[in-house]
Amino acid sequence: MNEAAPVPRSGERFAVEYHLTGIETDARAKAEALCLDQTVELPDELVPAGMIREQILGRIENFRRLRADRYEAMISFPTRLLTGDCAQLLNITFGIASLKPGIRVARLHLPDPLLQSWPGPRFGQEGLRALVNVYHRPLVCGVLKPLGLPVSDLADLASQFALGGLDLVKDDQGLSDHRFCPFEGRVARCAEAVAKANQETGRSCLYVPHVSGPWKAMHRRCLLAKKAGAGGVLICPGLTGFDALHDIAQDEAIALPVFSHPGLLGSFMVHADSGIAPNVLFGQLPRLFGADVSIYPSFGWSDAMSHEDCHKIAVEVGIPWGHLKPIFPTAAGRMNAERVSEMWAFYGHEVVIILGSGITKPGTDVVAACKVVMDLVTHRVQ
Amino acid sequence: MNEAAPVPRSGERFAVEYHLTGIETDARAKAEALCLDQTVELPDELVPAGMIREQILGRIENFRRLRADRYEAMISFPTRLLTGDCAQLLNITFGIASLKPGIRVARLHLPDPLLQSWPGPRFGQEGLRALVNVYHRPLVCGVLKPLGLPVSDLADLASQFALGGLDLVKDDQGLSDHRFCPFEGRVARCAEAVAKANQETGRSCLYVPHVSGPWKAMHRRCLLAKKAGAGGVLICPGLTGFDALHDIAQDEAIALPVFSHPGLLGSFMVHADSGIAPNVLFGQLPRLFGADVSIYPSFGWSDAMSHEDCHKIAVEVGIPWGHLKPIFPTAAGRMNAERVSEMWAFYGHEVVIILGSGITKPGTDVVAACKVVMDLVTHRVQ
Numbered sequence: 001m002n003e004a005a006p007v008p009r010s011g012e013r014f015a016v017e018y019h020l021t022g023i024e025t026d027a028r029a030k031a032e033a034l035c036l037d038q039t040v041e042l043p044d045e046l047v048p049a050g051m052i053r054e055q056i057l058g059r060i061e062n063f064r065r066l067r068a069d070r071y072e073a074m075i076s077f078p079t080r081l082l083t084g085d086c087a088q089l090l091n092i093t094f095g096i097a098s099l100k101p102g103i104r105v106a107r108l109h110l111p112d113p114l115l116q117s118w119p120g121p122r123f124g125q126e127g128l129r130a131l132v133n134v135y136h137r138p139l140v141c142g143v144l145k146p147l148g149l150p151v152s153d154l155a156d157l158a159s160q161f162a163l164g165g166l167d168l169v170k171d172d173q174g175l176s177d178h179r180f181c182p183f184e185g186r187v188a189r190c191a192e193a194v195a196k197a198n199q200e201t202g203r204s205c206l207y208v209p210h211v212s213g214p215w216k217a218m219h220r221r222c223l224l225a226k227k228a229g230a231g232g233v234l235i236c237p238g239l240t241g242f243d244a245l246h247d248i249a250q251d252e253a254i255a256l257p258v259f260s261h262p263g264l265l266g267s268f269m270v271h272a273d274s275g276i277a278p279n280v281l282f283g284q285l286p287r288l289f290g291a292d293v294s295i296y297p298s299f300g301w302s303d304a305m306s307h308e309d310c311h312k313i314a315v316e317v318g319i320p321w322g323h324l325k326p327i328f329p330t331a332a333g334r335m336n337a338e339r340v341s342e343m344w345a346f347y348g349h350e351v352v353i354i355l356g357s358g359i360t361k362p363g364t365d366v367v368a369a370c371k372v373v374m375d376l377v378t379h380r381v382q
Numbered sequence: 383m384n385e386a387a388p389v390p391r392s393g394e395r396f397a398v399e400y401h402l403t404g405i406e407t408d409a410r411a412k413a414e415a416l417c418l419d420q421t422v423e424l425p426d427e428l429v430p431a432g433m434i435r436e437q438i439l440g441r442i443e444n445f446r447r448l449r450a451d452r453y454e455a456m457i458s459f460p461t462r463l464l465t466g467d468c469a470q471l472l473n474i475t476f477g478i479a480s481l482k483p484g485i486r487v488a489r490l491h492l493p494d495p496l497l498q499s500w501p502g503p504r505f506g507q508e509g510l511r512a513l514v515n516v517y518h519r520p521l522v523c524g525v526l527k528p529l530g531l532p533v534s535d536l537a538d539l540a541s542q543f544a545l546g547g548l549d550l551v552k553d554d555q556g557l558s559d560h561r562f563c564p565f566e567g568r569v570a571r572c573a574e575a576v577a578k579a580n581q582e583t584g585r586s587c588l589y590v591p592h593v594s595g596p597w598k599a600m601h602r603r604c605l606l607a608k609k610a611g612a613g614g615v616l617i618c619p620g621l622t623g624f625d626a627l628h629d630i631a632q633d634e635a636i637a638l639p640v641f642s643h644p645g646l647l648g649s650f651m652v653h654a655d656s657g658i659a660p661n662v663l664f665g666q667l668p669r670l671f672g673a674d675v676s677i678y679p680s681f682g683w684s685d686a687m688s689h690e691d692c693h694k695i696a697v698e699v700g701i702p703w704g705h706l707k708p709i710f711p712t713a714a715g716r717m718n719a720e721r722v723s724e725m726w727a728f729y730g731h732e733v734v735i736i737l738g739s740g741i742t743k744p745g746t747d748v749v750a751a752c753k754v755v756m757d758l759v760t761h762r763v764q
Binding site: 039040041042043045046047048051052055056080081083085086087088090091092094095096097098099100101145146147148149172173174176177178179180212213214215216217236238239240241243244246247262263264265266267268270271274275276297301302303304305357358360361362 | 687
């Protein structure tokens with residue numbers, strides 16, 4: 001029982017790898033409790049015999065020691081407990097377990113027949129590269145901020161980013177539908193500014209507005225964004241729920257690349273012994289639920305994100321996973337020209353780099369500063 | 383600066399009380415970073431002078447030592463950064479901050495003019511008491527489980543709970559829209575079973591189905607539930623997003639009591655030095671967003687929930703808070719007849735007690751067992 005765990009293939013069951021904190025007896029007790037808590041939520045002695053005991057309960061497929069106070073349990077659940085939406089997958093994976101300390105979701109193992117029921121990313125790395133017409137280097141994204149600027153200033157900034165040669169310009173996640181900067185006006189002006197700059201540069205920079213709020217407002221805003229010529233939408237599934245992201249990714253009338261932002265998701269990962277590991281939270285979940293780009297704070301910004309976490313995210317979003325297209329890992333947090341080579345060296349070229357706010361320092365020629373970064377990205381400095 | 387912090391009253395700013403882990407210099411640095419991260423997300427030297435620096439940034443209104451390695455910072459933000467939805471309130475309160483360790487949201491201070499824009503709970507304690515026609519004792523709720531039972535068995539169980547005199551019967555949060563137990567059939571049968579039992583007992587037990595999934599499915603299911611005679615809806619905002627709960631609570635066509643369930647929310651509170659404190663997560667947020675009943679695991683189930691946490695939740699949901707109706711705190715987790723008096727003694731009579739699965743132990747006469755509990759609740763054993 002000390003080997004890597006078997007992965008379900010038939011589609012009748014899927015598995016979740018949990019890391020459990022404690023001495024072996026405690027960790028085993030946690031694994032046994034997970035089998036019950038995440039399905040029937042009954043004590044073992046109350047589980048009815050027959051179908052429920054034999055087929056509904058979670059099963060410990062493997063249990064092994066990782067280190068003195070940490071164990072890995074691979075637990076399988078019947079696929080029939082899922083219902084095709086994000087909510088129920090998260091519910092079975094971690095709904096009740098989230099309420100107890102010392103349990104971390106370390107990886108999902110979803111067999112191909114189950115993956116078939118998830119459409120996944122519409123564009124993926126390849127589709128997004130085709131849209132921006134850039135194939136062999138990292139993509140670079142500027143951010144429209146700060147919250148508080150009027151629409152005209154944000155549109156000017158969008159124009160400068162695009163004239164400077166960036167591939168993507170996204171809203172800050174603080175921009176919503178404020179009176180001083182309304183969604184509709186902002187998106188129309190910024191999309192127009194980027195389109196005009198593209199005419200000048202001959203490039204295909206995409207503008208990606210932040211869409212948030214209750215579902216009806218989000219849906220309406222996505223359609224407005226589409227109509228205005230936005231090139232994608234930025235969604236914080238921690239604020240809106242993952243099903244909102246999934247719905248929008250699948251909506252044929254919207255059909256825009258979806259950028260997933262980590263706002264409010266941090267509590268799932270700031271403690272290494274509980275929650276949902278970054279490779280799941282920022283890797284597997286956004287890809288499964290249809291994001292084309294998964295943004296997270298790369299190492300160097302939060303103590304909670306290590307080099308290893310970021311490496312694992314980059315692996316998760318790019319490895320073969322059923323029919324699901326690979327998506328972009330997206331390094332954010334204090335990125336500047338000096339870090340471009342570091343990011344490329346670390347991630348390879350399949351990464352989106354989100355430039356930090358240093359690029360818009362007062363007095364800076366933003367267009368020129370962007371060109372410096374794009375030169376670095378195009379002619380990689382070793 | 384070592385006194386309780388002032389609370390904004392004018393409505394132009396609201397305040398968030400954060401607990402910050404670390405020595406004083408670190409905690410101060412965290413407080414200063416919060417003022418920037420939760421608004422403009424720029425380093426201080428890049429914040430434009432004028433309106434943005436003067437009005438948009440968070441402000442430290444108070445900073446005090448709680449103990450050697452823990453400080454409290456009261457930080458105010460401009461109300462104009464909110465947009466009337468749950469997503470943006472959570473975004474400004476904790477969106478980016480969630481990604482860093484050692485920051486905990488300890489309390490929200492929302493001035494009355496801001497509260498006016500939140501309708502809050504439709505029924506509250508008083509409204510729910512009127513619906514079940516019970517006024518001077520805790521309410522008692524049974525749970526339809528386990529996941530895996532067919533509809534007919536769940537309906538039988540619902541009938542027994544209602545015949546036994548329980549006030550409320552809710553779905554387990556694992557029940558969704560499974561092929562072996564479809565939503566529409568389950569809700570119709572269970573609502574009918576409870577209605578029939580009510581005719582027999584002359585009481586007004588309410589059946590509360592779990593509603594989950596993407597927003598359109600949730601909305602459709604709520605309307606189905608209403609039509610079928612359900613007496614409330616159970617929603618897990620951790621799975622669906624808080625705006626889904628808020629939308630449903632406000633929907634005039636649904637107009638049912640809303641029960642908030644803690645599924646997937648645990649990662650916000652399992653570590654005492656990060657996330658969102660239980661009094662906010664299970665107290666202030668559900669009440670503000672329109673839940674009538676806030677379910678959480680009471681002390682004795684998870685190591686993460688202390689007596690003090692539960693006491694604070696009970697205070698938050700019941701104290702005067704603008705025009706917002708008081709709602710029910712709801713003790714769940716291993717509740718049985720023996721714990722009824724303990725819960726009453728601890729919470730007073732303004733509490734919903736969710737009975738644990740022991741009440742349905744095989745071989746138990748469920749109706750008789752419920753009657754024992756209801757006798758205890760009605761004639762409190764001191």
